Amino acid sequence: MLKAGLIGLPSTGKSTLFRLLTSSGESATGSGRQKAQMGVARVPDTRLDRLTALFEPKKHVPATLEVTELTGHGGASALVDVSGFRDAHALLHLLRMFTDDRVPHASGSVDPLSDIRAMEDELILADLAVAERRLERIQQDRKKGKSRELDEEQRVIETCRSALEEGQALRNLSLEGDDTKRLRGFSFLSAKPQLIVLNLDEADVSDSAGAVERAGLSGALSGSGTEAVPLCAKIELEIAELPPEDRAAFLADLGLSDSGLDRVIRASYHLLGYRSFFTVGKDECRAWSIPAGTSAQEAAGEIHSDLARGFIRAEVVPCDALIARDGSHAACREHGEVRLEGKEYVVADGDVINFRFAT
Ligand SMILES: Nc1nc2c(ncn2[C@@H]2O[C@H](COP(=O)(O)OP(=O)(O)O)[C@@H](O)[C@H]2O)c(=O)[nH]1
Ligand SMILES: [Mg+2]
Structure with a gap:
């Protein structure tokens, strides 16, 4: 969620x-x-409201x-x-x-520019404490045994610490792919x-x-x-x-x-960068949130891990098409609006998906 x-x-x-x-x-x-x-x-x-009006589901x-x-x-x-x-x-x-x-008023009078800065400084100070704690831990761990990953982590956190010391929020830092991943574990507030x-x-x-x-x-x-x-x-x-x-x-x-x-x-x-896809039926009409770039198989996993594991095909129809045809999949199929997609398919915002899977 x-x-x-x-x-x-x-x-x-x-x-x-x-x-x-x-x-x-x-x-x-x-x-x-x-x-x-x-x-x-x-x-x-x-x-989702329109789909619900068409399918009249229980939920x-x-x-x-x-x-x-x-x-x-x-x-x-x-x-x-x-x-x-x-x-x-x-x-x-x-x-x-x-x-x-x-x-x-916390700052005496309305001064949004200075309030933004005050809040930002608090986030930065909190992150600085986290970074320093982590660097101390890394020093201790390195005494026990060195590893490449530990070195990499130290390098990334030192980069963060310098930025923070200069009063910069970490969300402004442009990091490379693996470094972004390394940072994720630290839940730095100013990086969010x-x-x-x-x-x-x-x-x-x-x-x-x-x-x-x-x-x-x-x-x-x-x-x-x-x-x-x-x-x-x-x-x-x-x-x-x-x-x-x-x-x-x-x-x-x-x-x-x-x-x-x-x-x-x-x-x-x-x-x-979040998107929604929908599942529809007489039992339930439901919206699911996924990050942009999510594959059909990953989307299936949002619903249930069994659906991802036994994934066969995703039957996809854009919700606008389905709504325009009064919720009739048959009519959409006749007009070539229903597509069968494989597990690599990148789910689009507004897709209505029926997952076919083997148990
Ligand atoms: N005049 C005015 N008062 C507001 C507005 N938003 C919140 N308040 C009032 O400001 C006070 C503090 O709001 P609250 O939501 O408790 O702020 P918090 O301390 O940030 O959680 C309450 O008495 C709110 O009714 C607004 O847009 N206009
Ligand atoms: Mg409050």
Whole structure:
């Protein structure tokens, strides 16, 4: 499952966003030294909604995003110890751009540029501690016996340490293939792709680009591994309280085409290069998330390891074609829209797949 950690200074709207994202899913309080809450957000997908309307299955299962928020204190160094952050594929960084006299501001006043820097520095310091701990361990291990891999690891971590000491986030480091893999095990926070969620003032929602520019943020948001999504948590709360059929009109009144929550989830997908494929039937219509470049056999393994092991063929039809033919595979077949693909086939976003396998 796709995992995201919510970070940001106090009173930026993390808990509000957490509640909004996970209102329809389960949530749990993590155990351990640091207090964290974890919840599951459903990934909105109109394609799955349409397929569900056509197949009328017993179960409708959207793709999900697991979200973690640290509820205790302790700053970024605490994040390193919380599994939900350690394993996170991405960080959602809440940035306060709204003014509200009743909500005290961590930095005194609204200053998103300096807040980004403050959070970044915390991530960098936490990573520096991890890097130093690891280098000490490597020194000890090398006394016991040398290995090429240990040397390589030391070299990569020393590169990281230098970057961190210069105040650079590791997501800006361009590493070669094997080094990227070596780094993966360390769960460096500043190496994770980051989605900056701009929590705008209500007055700015219809002109979010203008708000970003006025705050002098354009440069800070253009770094590698970084994307930005504007929303207003206060308005999102109002939307969440509306009956679903009234939401589109409410958004249109504000000059918006979709809700901020939908945009946050979509942007997380985009940032990570994630895709969705679907399985359909009378029992269940379901969306599955996979990284871009996933093969048909790996995709089968997402559903069950037996499907990957006994993989024969993937019967693939793009969901748009299937929807256009009212969910009839037979009609799609007649028009040559159903393809039989082998295990190396790279699954495309929106594929509806039926896996043929031998048990
Ligand atoms: N005016 C305004 N208040 C907000 C907005 N988002 C959150 N808040 C309020 O700010 C306070 C802190 O929010 P919270 O989500 O607990 O922030 P956290 O400390 O980052 O978890 C709460 O009282 C929220 O209701 C917003 O977009 N506009
Ligand atoms: Mg909170």
